[in-house]
Amino acid sequence: MPTQAEISAEIALLAKEYETLGERELHPRLDYPPYRSSRLRHPEHPLHRVDPEGVELTSPVFGQATVDPREADLTSRHDGDPIGERMVVVGRVTDAGGRPVAGQLVEVWQANAAGRYRHPGDQHPAPLDPNFTGVGRCLTGPDGRYRFVTVRPGPYPWRNHHNAWRPAHIHFSLFGRAFTQRLVTQMYFPGDPLLELDPIHQSVRDPAARSLLLATYDHELNEPEVSMGYRFDIVLGRTPVEHG
Numbered sequence: 703m704p705t706q707a708e709i710s711a712e713i714a715l716l717a718k719e720y721e722t723l724g725e726r727e728l729h730p731r732l733d734y735p736p737y738r739s740s741r742l743r744h745p746e747h748p749l750h751r752v753d754p755e756g757v758e759l760t761s762p763v764f765g766q767a768t769v770d771p772r773e774a775d776l777t778s779r780h781d782g783d784p785i786g787e788r789m790v791v792v793g794r795v796t797d798a799g800g801r802p803v804a805g806q807l808v809e810v811w812q813a814n815a816a817g818r819y820r821h822p823g824d825q826h827p828a829p830l831d832p833n834f835t836g837v838g839r840c841l842t843g844p845d846g847r848y849r850f851v852t853v854r855p856g857p858y859p860w861r862n863h864h865n866a867w868r869p870a871h872i873h874f875s876l877f878g879r880a881f882t883q884r885l886v887t888q889m890y891f892p893g894d895p896l897l898e899l900d901p902i903h904q905s906v907r908d909p910a911a912r913s914l915l916l917a918t919y920d921h922e923l924n925e926p927e928v929s930m931g932y933r934f935d936i937v938l939g940r941t942p943v944e945h946g
């Protein structure tokens with residue numbers, strides 16, 4: 703199994719190659735060898751364009767009535783309070799022209815404050831929190847805004863290489879106005895020392911595009927005595943997708 707130093711050296715080489723490329727890559731590179739666990743499952747052929755009208759005939763749909771506003775508060779889904787640093791994450795969803803996208807289904811999922819997912823696939827020895835499931839969703843308002851209340855997720859180990867740890871992140875999925883517009887991405891936290899070591903984050907090779915995945919700490923969003931505030935705006939067609 704490669705060491706972090708070997709993975710970091712590969713990341714550095716690919717970053718250097720990008721500097722000489724002469725064109726911008728907004729999205730993650732699909733063939734990104736330091737991300738070992740994607741090597742056998744990333745697409746190797748160009749994506750097929752499909753007719754969005756036709757795909758809508760058989761694709762999943764959701765109704766606004768099925769989204770309960772309480773689902774946006776991940777800290778109040780159980781009898782007690784979850785452990786961890788309480789935070790709100792708010793943002794605006796806009797299209798590439800800056801117009802707000804209203805009625806957008808925004809879904810999030812995340813590890814708990816100890817870095818553990820409530821999922822059978824996560825068996826690493828960090829505690830589960832009986833008061834935290836780690837999933838939520840909401841619809842954007844008329845101005846494209848969304849808001850979640852949650853706890854800050856912890857970093858967690860994954861087996862991409864020896865001593866591999868994912869930086870703290872929240873997974874986001876936006877359903878779009880049509881099924882073919884779905885965006886899946888991750889939100890990271892500014893100043894996390896794991897960001898530069900992480901092959902998933904670094905697979906977005908363009909530094910400016912990568913920075914779009916960082917939330918901004920906003921002191922004005924804090925609820926005094928209660929929670930920290932982070933802002934994460936999403937621009938459809940510009941925010942990099944996740945190939946996790």
Ligand SMILES: [Fe+2]
Pocket residue numbers: 813868871873
């Ligand atoms: Fe994750």
